[in-house]
Amino acid sequence: MSRVRRARLAEAVAKAVMGAATLVVIGIALFLLGYLTYRGAPSVSWEFLSQAPRKAMTEGGIFPVIMGTVYLVMGTAAFALPIGIMAGVYLSEFAPRNLMTRTIRLAIANMAGVPSIVYGLFGFALFVMSLDLGVSVVAGALTLACLTLPVVITVTEESLRRIPLELRQASLALGASRMRTIQKVVLPAAAPGIVTGSILGLSRAAGETAPVLFTAVAFFAPMPSTPLDQTMALPYHLYIMATQAVRPAPHIVWGTAFVLVAGVSLINVIAAGWRSAQRRKIKW
Amino acid sequence: MSTANGIRLEGVGTVKTSRWAVLALVALLVIGAVALTGCGAADEETTETTESGAQELTGVINVEGSDTIVNMGQAWAEEFMDQNPGVMITVKGGGSGTGIASLINGTIDFADASRGIKDSEVEAAKVNGVDPVEHTVARDGIAVIVNPANPVGALSSEQIGAVYRGEITNWSEVGGQDMDIVLLSRDSSSGTYEFFKEAVVGEDAEYAKEARLLVSNQAIVDETAGNEGAIGYIGVGYITDGISVLEVDGTAASVEAVLAGDYAISRALYMYSDGEVAGAAAAYLEWITGPEGQKIVEGQGFVPLG
Numbered sequence: 001m002s003r004v005r006r007a008r009l010a011e012a013v014a015k016a017v018m019g020a021a022t023l024v025v026i027g028i029a030l031f032l033l034g035y036l037t038y039r040g041a042p043s044v045s046w047e048f049l050s051q052a053p054r055k056a057m058t059e060g061g062i063f064p065v066i067m068g069t070v071y072l073v074m075g076t077a078a079f080a081l082p083i084g085i086m087a088g089v090y091l092s093e094f095a096p097r098n099l100m101t102r103t104i105r106l107a108i109a110n111m112a113g114v115p116s117i118v119y120g121l122f123g124f125a126l127f128v129m130s131l132d133l134g135v136s137v138v139a140g141a142l143t144l145a146c147l148t149l150p151v152v153i154t155v156t157e158e159s160l161r162r163i164p165l166e167l168r169q170a171s172l173a174l175g176a177s178r179m180r181t182i183q184k185v186v187l188p189a190a191a192p193g194i195v196t197g198s199i200l201g202l203s204r205a206a207g208e209t210a211p212v213l214f215t216a217v218a219f220f221a222p223m224p225s226t227p228l229d230q231t232m233a234l235p236y237h238l239y240i241m242a243t244q245a246v247r248p249a250p251h252i253v254w255g256t257a258f259v260l261v262a263g264v265s266l267i268n269v270i271a272a273g274w275r276s277a278q279r280r281k282i283k284w
Numbered sequence: 285m286s287t288a289n290g291i292r293l294e295g296v297g298t299v300k301t302s303r304w305a306v307l308a309l310v311a312l313l314v315i316g317a318v319a320l321t322g323c324g325a326a327d328e329e330t331t332e333t334t335e336s337g338a339q340e341l342t343g344v345i346n347v348e349g350s351d352t353i354v355n356m357g358q359a360w361a362e363e364f365m366d367q368n369p370g371v372m373i374t375v376k377g378g379g380s381g382t383g384i385a386s387l388i389n390g391t392i393d394f395a396d397a398s399r400g401i402k403d404s405e406v407e408a409a410k411v412n413g414v415d416p417v418e419h420t421v422a423r424d425g426i427a428v429i430v431n432p433a434n435p436v437g438a439l440s441s442e443q444i445g446a447v448y449r450g451e452i453t454n455w456s457e458v459g460g461q462d463m464d465i466v467l468l469s470r471d472s473s474s475g476t477y478e479f480f481k482e483a484v485v486g487e488d489a490e491y492a493k494e495a496r497l498l499v500s501n502q503a504i505v506d507e508t509a510g511n512e513g514a515i516g517y518i519g520v521g522y523i524t525d526g527i528s529v530l531e532v533d534g535t536a537a538s539v540e541a542v543l544a545g546d547y548a549i550s551r552a553l554y555m556y557s558d559g560e561v562a563g564a565a566a567a568y569l570e571w572i573t574g575p576e577g578q579k580i581v582e583g584q585g586f587v588p589l590g
Contacts, residue, residue, distance in 0.1 A: 054362060056355040128391060135346070135391050218346075220358040221374035222365060230346060230374040244351050244377040247500055 033261070040258025043251035049259075053220065053232075057241055057248035062256055064223045068137075068231035069206055069260075071224060072216060075141025076205045080148040081198055087149075088156025088194075093182055112150035117210040119147045124214035138227040140216020144205040151204070155197025159190035192278035199271040203264045209235040219244060234260040342370030343564035349376075349383020349396030352424065352476070353553055356584040357396055360572055363580060371564050387556055388412050393565050395556040398424065398479065416556045421572050423587040425520040425550035426480055427537035429505070429527045431512045436460040438531035441484055441548050447515060448485045450492025455513065467495035468504050468516035476501070480517050483549050501585065520550075521585030542587045553586065 047061055054060035095101040123143025133139040163186050171181040187194075205211075217236040224231040238256055241248040347357055354377035361373035376383075376392075383395035388409045401416055409416050428444055430436060436459060439447075446452045447465060456462045469491055470477040485491055498504050504516040509526040520537050523529055529536050533548045541547040561569055571577050578588035 056358055129389065218348075218374035218376040219354050220361055220376075222372050225372065229344060229372065230376075240377060244354050247502075 033265070036254070036258050036261055040254035040256075043255035044258060048252075048255055052222065053237075053252070057245045057252055059249070060252075062234070062237065062252070062259065064221070065232040065234055065237045065256065066259065066263075067223055068217070068221075068233045069235075069263075071137050071227075071231060072140050072144060072212065072233055073202055073206045075137060075227070076144040076148055077198075077202055079142055079145035080152050080201070080205075083145075084149050084152025084198070085156050085194060088153045089160065089182065089187070091153065092157045092160035093178075093186070108150045108153055111146075112154070115210075116147060116208050117213075119143055120211045120213050120215060122146070123211060128215055134228060135215060135218075135230050136228045137216055137224050137231050140212040140231070140233075141227075143211045143215045144208065147208065147211055148201045148205045151201030152198050155201065156190075156194050159193030159197065160186060162193065163189050192275050196271045196275040199267060203267045203271075206267075207235055207260060207264055209239050212236060234263075340370060341368050341564055341567055343372070345371065345373045345394065345565050345568055346392040347373065347375045347383075347394040347396060347555070348378060348386045348392045349394075349555075350380040350398040350553070351377045352398040352479075353396040353422075356422070356581060356586065359580045359584060360568075360577055363576065364568055364571055368564075368567075371568070373568070384416070384556060387416060387558060388414050390414065390558070393557065393561070394569075397554045397556060398551065400552075400554065401556060415559045417558070417560060419555045419557065419569055419573070420552045420589065421555050421569075422553040422578070422581040422589065423542050423550060424479070424553055425537055425539075425542035425547050425587055426476060426483070426517050427520050427523050428515065428517050428530045428532055428549070429508050429523075430515050430530060431508055431510075432526070432528045433512050434460060434528065436530070437528070438534070441533050444515075444530075444532065445484045445486055445489075448480075448491055448495065449489050450494060453494075463513045465515055466511055466513040467492055468507055468514055469495040469497050470501075470504070470517075471497040471499055476517070476519060479551060480549070483551075517549075519585045520587060521582065539587050543590045550587075 049061055049066070050063050051061035052064050053062060091101070091104065095104070120143065123139060123146065127133050127139040127142045128135055131139075133142075167185055167189065168181055171185045172178070176184065212233055213236065216231060217233050218230040219232075219240050221230050221232050234256060238253070238260065241253050241256070347361070354375060357375040361375050365371055365373055380395075380397040380399050383392070383397060384401055384405050386392045387395040388405065390412065395416075401418065406416060428439070434455065436455060439458060443452065443458055447458070448467060448469070450467075452458060453465055454462065455465055470480075472478075481487070481489075481491065496507075498507060498516075501518040501522040504518050505522060505524060505527055508514045508516045520539055520542055523537070529538075535541050535546045535548070537547055537549070542550040555569065555572075557565065557569070560566075573589060581588040
């Protein structure tokens with residue numbers, strides 16, 4: 001009896017502790033979002049979104065800053081998605097099970113753990129200096145692509161793995177070739193997972209400062225007119241307003257933080273919602 | 285689930301229902317591809333514009349360096365680009381050393397510096413085939429200020445150094461009343477903090493731990509005006525009423541004294557280029573050192589060139 005009681009008590013305590021831990025996490029996230037919205041949302045106006053920064057970030061808005069981040073993310077997608085998805089398909093569908101493949105997987109896992117500042121310095125050495133791209137949108141996008149690649153590869157591989165073997169066998173049994181099976185059966189079924197995962201990877205890239213610090217961004221720059229121009233970007237804009245600008249207007253600082261977080265959150269929510277909608281449709 | 289029939293039917297269903305998914309995937313890839321092609325196509329334009337820059341004043345000017353100058357750099361860039369829409373100027377901070385390193389690496393056109401280039405940096409530049417040319421674009425002076433009620437009106441830079449190192453802690457030690465000295469300093473990210481440290485506190489010395497670090501020149505002015513025991517330092521452009529400016533080594537800080545070179549705690553602010561500049565960069569430099577650029581210097585709290 002007492003043993004049962006003790007077990008129940010232990011269970012209750014464990015439940016309470018874990019529940020509290022969850023609450024803390026949710027609490028921090030909600031507080032951050034709530035406070036950012038409270039401070040930042042009121043400064044978001046058409047002017048703020050459509051004008052360039054002026055007078056040392058005390059006037060104007062953040063239009064070129066937003067566009068800089070959009071360009072960087074588009075460039076990142078251009079480089080990271082094709083390579084990442086193809087590599088993921090290879091690893092899941094074609095790679096032999098040997099030491100080489102295991103080594104490649106290990107390398108990808110390690111890539112995901114490399115601190116972003118290391119990517120920044122790597123990108124500076126390779127893209128900015130050696131390939132002579134200069135500090136530019138392209139160099140920044142390539143660097144961010146290196147950071148995003150492991151996410152895209154892993155997500156592709158995992159999504160493909162989750163497709164039941166029977167589905168492939170059914171296709172092969174109907175006489176479809178391996179390539180055709182991947183094209184028409186496996187990839188479409190895995191697409192929601194790949195798309196969602198890739199979007200999450202890209203949204204992380206959008207919020208990174210360190211990789212673009214040496215490779216793409218400036219304190220102040222007009223809209224980039226070519227991919228070889230420097231640009232401003234939302235996370236770096238926050239950084240310089242906190243460290244270098246003399247006295248930036250608080251509403252611009254909060255507004256920038258809000259736009260960055262709201263933009264990334266919105267994309268993440270859309271990705272998650274779209275994925276769950278897709279999941280409900282597919283059954284096997 | 286478990287019958288062969290079921291698998292096949294569901295399998296076919298899957299392919300149909302997720303056509304949208306494929307479309308989305310393709311769309312993502314297309315966006316990527318378009319962005320990529322856009323890169324290639326636009327690249328060629330850049331070169332053309334930059335090369336024809338000399339005549340119609342178009343081109344790209346990248347500037348990087350001193351955090352002291354970065355805000356003024358933005359003000360210059362904004363104004364110059366308003367007047368010359370064909371010119372694109374980017375400005376970046378990071379510090380004088382960062383800017384000079386980028387000039388040596390050949391990634392920028394001008395390095396902003398709040399100090400002269402070091403011999404070691406000139407050596408490194410030579411190795412890379414870069415020839416740093418110095419252009420003085422503004423001057424900077426630091427005024428030492430106290431509360432108007434404080435009878436102390438003059439100190440030597442040696443005394444001020446001792447005060448900031450924490451060796452002198454009472455005003456009576458420098459001829460004032462028996463009152464504790466309240467040290468006010470800028471925060472360590474400020475170029476003014478660095479310059480004052482090098483020029484007065486001592487390059488190898490540290491500010492006293494008691495020093496209160498304030499985030500702006502204005503904050504130091506406000507605190508000094510309200511605290512009888514306070515001593516602080518600010519850019520000469522920030523001198524206002526309500527505070528008293530100390531004579532340092534016999535000269536009181538003022539725009540005129542800095543310009544004449546009489547004032548001890550002053551320095552020049554530079555832009556370095558690789559060789560003599562041409563085209564849009566030359567026009568920009570000329571504009572900066574001309575009346576319009578120097579008016580902005582004044583507005584930013586620095587001392588314009590005479």
